Amino acid sequence: MLLAFDVGNTNILIGLFKDETLINSWRLSTDTNKSADEYGMIVGQFFAHEGIKMEDVEDIIISTVVPSMLFTLQHMALKYFGKAALVVEAGVKTGLSIKYDNPQQVGADRIVNAVAAYDKYGGPLVLVDFGTATTFCAVTNKGEYLGGTIAPGIKISSEALSERTSKLPSVEIEDPKRTICKTTQESVQAGLVYSQMGMCDFIVSKMKKELALACKDVKESDIKVVATGGFAELVNQGLNIIDHIDKNLTLEGLAIIYKKNKK
Numbered sequence: 001m002l003l004a005f006d007v008g009n010t011n012i013l014i015g016l017f018k019d020e021t022l023i024n025s026w027r028l029s030t031d032t033n034k035s036a037d038e039y040g041m042i043v044g045q046f047f048a049h050e051g052i053k054m055e056d057v058e059d060i061i062i063s064t065v066v067p068s069m070l071f072t073l074q075h076m077a078l079k080y081f082g083k084a085a086l087v088v089e090a091g092v093k094t095g096l097s098i099k100y101d102n103p104q105q106v107g108a109d110r111i112v113n114a115v116a117a118y119d120k121y122g123g124p125l126v127l128v129d130f131g132t133a134t135t136f137c138a139v140t141n142k143g144e145y146l147g148g149t150i151a152p153g154i155k156i157s158s159e160a161l162s163e164r165t166s167k168l169p170s171v172e173i174e175d176p177k178r179t180i181c182k183t184t185q186e187s188v189q190a191g192l193v194y195s196q197m198g199m200c201d202f203i204v205s206k207m208k209k210e211l212a213l214a215c216k217d218v219k220e221s222d223i224k225v226v227a228t229g230g231f232a233e234l235v236n237q238g239l240n241i242i243d244h245i246d247k248n249l250t251l252e253g254l255a256i257i258y259k260k261n262k263k
Helices: 036-050 067-081 108-121 154-164 184-214 232-236 249-261
Strands: 002-007 011-018 021-029 059-064 125-130 133-139 144-152 224-228
Touching: 002 067, 002 249, 011 249, 021 036, 021 249, 036 067, 059 067, 059 108, 059 249, 108 125, 108 133, 108 144, 108 224, 108 249, 125 184, 125 232, 133 184, 144 154, 144 184, 154 184, 184 232, 224 232, 224 249
Parallel strands: 002 059, 125 224
Antiparallel strands: 002 011, 011 021, 125 133, 133 144
16 A cells, blocks of 8 residues: 655645555644654554554655655654655656756645646646645646746635734634625635635636647647645635646645656
8 A cells, every 4th residue: 555645834634545546535734843753653543543554555655845844754654664755856757847947946746736637637737726825837738837826825814814913803714605794704704715716717817828828739728727725615616717626636646656656
C-alpha cells in the first residue's frame, strides 16, 4: 500500500492507496510544533481504528508547502514505517512540462493538483483550488503547466477582517443567500463568499482567454475548469463556470507522481 501526505498551511491530508485505489483518507491540522513521534502515533491511531497494519505500507510520498514539516514527516516515515519517503520537489517526474520562469517557485500542491487534473480530465484546463490560498492554474492540451494566479483564500480573508477591525466578528463560512443583509454576521458572510465567487468568475474567464491564445486550434469552450479544495462546492453554488469538482484531486495526484517515479 502507498501512504500519501499532502501538507498544507492549514491541514494535512493523508491518503492510503491499495492497487492505485484510494481506500482511506484522513485530515488533521498542520502543527509545526508536533514531533515525528507525535505524528507517528496519530497515524498509528488512524490505522488501528480502521484495522490496518502499519507494516502493510510499502511506500510513502510527501508533498508539502510548509518546509519545516518536511524533516518531521521524513523522520516519522523512517522511524514508524522503515521507509524513505519520496518527496515532491524539483527533479521528480510529474508528466508535465513546467513553463514557470523558475519552476522551483511553484508550490508542490499546485503541481500535484495539476498532474491529477490533466491525467483525469485532459487539457487544456484551468484548475482552481479553494484552500488556504485560492489558486488558479493553467495547463495546455500538451501538458504544459503555464502558471497562474494566487489570491487570499476565504479563511484568510475572514481572519483578516476579525483581527484587523474592532467590531467585525469571526463568522461561520456559509452562504447567507442575499447581499442586502440585515445583520453584521450575514454582511460579513456575504462579503466573504460572494467576493470569492466574483473573483473566480473573473479570473477563470480571463485565464481561459489567455489559455486559448497559448494553445493552437483551441477555443475557450474547449477548456475545462476543474475545482478542488474545501470551499469548492460552496463557491460553485453561485457560478456556472466550473465543470468538475474533485475533492480527492491532491491525493490522486500524489499517487500518479509516485507511479511515474517508482523504480
